[in-house]
Amino acid sequence: xxKSIDQKARWIEWMDRALQLASLAEGETxxxxxxxxxxxxxxxxxxxxxxxxxxxxxxxxxxxxxxxGIKARGGTLVVTLEPCCHFGxxxxxxxxxxxSGVQRVVIAIEDPDPRVSGKGIxxxxxxxxxVVTGVLEEQATFQNRDFIFRVKNGRPWGILxxxxxxxxxxxxxxxxxxxxxxxxxxxxVYHLRSKxxxxxxxxxxxxxxxxxxxxxxxxxxxxxRVVFTQKLDLPADSQLWDTTxxxxxxxxxxxxxxxxxxxxxxxxxxxxxxxxxxNLLEVxxxxxxxRVLWECGPLLASQAxxxxxxxxxxxxxxxxxxxxxxxRTPLAELGFTRMDEVLLAKRxxxxxxxxxxxxxxxxxxxx
Numbered sequence: 026x027x028k029s030i031d032q033k034a035r036w037i038e039w040m041d042r043a044l045q046l047a048s049l050a051e052g053e054t055x056x057x058x059x060x061x062x063x064x065x066x067x068x069x070x071x072x073x074x075x076x077x078x079x080x081x082x083x084x085x086x087x088x089x090x091x092x093x094g095i096k097a098r099g100g101t102l103v104v105t106l107e108p109c110c111h112f113g114x115x116x117x118x119x120x121x122x123x124x125s126g127v128q129r130v131v132i133a134i135e136d137p138d139p140r141v142s143g144k145g146i147x148x149x150x151x152x153x154x155x156v157v158t159g160v161l162e163e164q165a166t167f168q169n170r171d172f173i174f175r176v177k178n179g180r181p182w183g184i185l186x187x188x189x190x191x192x193x194x195x196x197x198x199x200x201x202x203x204x205x206x207x208x209x210x211x212x213x214v215y216h217l218r219s220k221x222x223x224x225x226x227x228x229x230x231x232x233x234x235x236x237x238x239x240x241x242x243x244x245x246x247x248x249x250r251v252v253f254t255q256k257l258d259l260p261a262d263s264q265l266w267d268t269t270x271x272x273x274x275x276x277x278x279x280x281x282x283x284x285x286x287x288x289x290x291x292x293x294x295x296x297x298x299x300x301x302x303x304n305l306l307e308v309x310x311x312x313x314x315x316r317v318l319w320e321c322g323p324l325l326a327s328q329a330x331x332x333x334x335x336x337x338x339x340x341x342x343x344x345x346x347x348x349x350x351x352x353r354t355p356l357a358e359l360g361f362t363r364m365d366e367v368l369l370a371k372r373x374x375x376x377x378x379x380x381x382x383x384x385x386x387x388x389x390x391x392x
Contacts, residue, residue, distance in 0.1 A: 033160045036131045039063055039103045040161045044133070044168060046076040046085070047105050052220035052244060053079045055315040058136075058172040060085040062104040064093035064127070072096040080313065084109065086118040090125045098126035105165045107136040110145040119148045129155040133165030137176045171316040174336065180306035181222065183334045185319040185326055186214060187355040188341035195323075198349035200233060209378040210341045217339065219244035222314035223274075225305070227325040228254030237264045238320070239271050247271035249312070253305050253325065255279070266292055274312075276305050302329040323357040330368070330388065331359065338370065340384040 046061030054060075054077055062085035064073035073096070075088025086108050090097055108118035108130070122130060130149050135158070136142060150156050166173065171182035188206040189195050196202035204211070218224055219240040226236065231252050238250045250265050250273045257279055265273045268291030275292055278300025297304045302325070309317060319329055329335050340355075347353075361367050370386035 033157060036103060036157060036160045039065065040105070040131065040133055040165075042074075043085075043103050043105050044161065044164055046074060047168060049076055050078045052222075052248075052316075055080065055222045056172075056175070056310075056313040058106055058169045060104065060106045062086045062089040062102060064089045064097050064125075065101045065103070066093070066096045067099040069101075072100070084118050087121050090121055090127075093125070095126075100127050101129040101131060102127045103131040103160075105133045106169065107132050107134065107141055107143070108145045108149070109136065109138075109141050110148050117145075119145050122149060122154075123152055127154070129157065131157045131160055133159070133161050134169070137173050139176075170336075175310055175315050180303065180310050180334065181314040181317045182336050183306065183317055183319060183329065184217070184221070184337045184339060185321075185329065185335040186217070186339040186341070187320075187326070188343065189355055190343050190345045190347040192346050192348060193355075194347040194349070194353050195355050196353040197347055198353070200353075202234070205343050205345060205347075206341045207343070207379045207381050210343075210381040210383065213376075213378055213383060214339075214341070215240045215243055218248055218318060221248050221316045221318040223249040223251050223309055223312075223317045225251040225253055225317055225319050225321060227321045228252060228256055228259060229322050229324075230320070231259060231263055231265065235260070235262075235264055236320075237270070248318075249274055249309075249314070251276060251305070251309070251317075253277070253302070253321075255300060268292060276308065301332060302334040303332040306334050323353075323355055326355065327357040327359055330356070335388055338384075338386045338388060340386075341378070342382040342384060344380055 043061035043063050047059040050059055057077060057080050060077040062075055063071060066072045073089040073093030075085045075092060077085045086102060086104055102122060108122055110117045110119040146156055174182045187195055190205055224238045239247050250271055252265065252275045254277050257277060273292040274295060276295045276297055278297045295308060297308065319326060319335060368388055371389050372387040374385045376383040
């Protein structure tokens with residue numbers, strides 16, 4: 026075993042703890058990443074810990090170092106993401122690290138933000154600190170996949186969710202779909218929404234289902250509710266117009282100034298330069314969204330996939346058989362003509378939800 030590998034192995038247990046701390050703020054930090062940090066004294070005893078709990082709040086490193094105080098001197102800082110080295114809502118974390126007197130910094134991954142991206146590590150090394158990188162790198166990258174994706178691609182990480190019967194239907198032939206899934210499955214969707222910055226539907230889903238799209242109190246504030254529509258003939262009595270419950274945004278490529286005057290004043294209306302899922306997500310990235318949830322119909326779902334706006338799928342599978350013609354399937358045409366063209370899901374996992382199953386997969390497709 027090489028010296029570098031042996032050195033990294035020493036810090037796995039503590040980095041795992043830091044990752045657990047970071048996860049406590051899932052869904053709360055956008056557009057910032059999830060970060061956890063711990064401080065060990067000279068003897069390797071835990072003397073401080075912290076996590077970034079929200080945009081504009083203290084960073085994980087600062088919290089952990091403040092808690093450790095003078096006990097940090099000569100010790101080790103273990104952190105899931107490279108310390109920042111620029112002024113934002115808070116001062117640079119590299120300044121706090123250098124002032125703390127720690128002699129070593131153990132980092133899981135480099136920050137992809139171009140304002141940092143290796144600069145924080147260089148500052149620490151140039152100041153004479155020992156810096157160890159790449160500890161639990163894969164786990165830390167997965168934890169911050171949405172933040173990393175947004176920084177690199179300029180749009181949020183997309184999750185597409187649908188519930189379907191055992192025979193692959195999302196509704197009866199007459200359009201009735203409530204409820205295909207069971208109570209446990211629906212509660213799991215509320216939990217997923219609470220970890221997302223926005224929930225997106227199309228105009229058709231709004232007209233047909235009149236959804237509420239909240240977490241039922243699991244998140245405060247609730248995620249942004251987004252209606253992406255090609256037509257502005259939206260019902261005036263939609264639940265989404267009540268923005269005392271949660272914020273609502275209506276996005277369309279159509280000039281909406283005149284058409285939207287009949288709706289309540291609460292929702293925000295955005296005219297897109299291009300009426301595409303990709304343009305919508307670019308707008309949502311500017312509104313501090315790292316992760317979005319698509320809960321839309323087949324046509325919009327397929328378009329979102331084709332434009333690289335979906336990176337994960339959550340499929341709720343119910344044992345019910347709906348039958349009927351025409352089949353109401355979760356996806357429309359994707360344009361494939363050969364089997365070697367089709368998308369192959371990766372990282373498949375299964376979770377039992379009563380008599381339903383939650384199937385989570387990754388889509389290896391970038392555009």
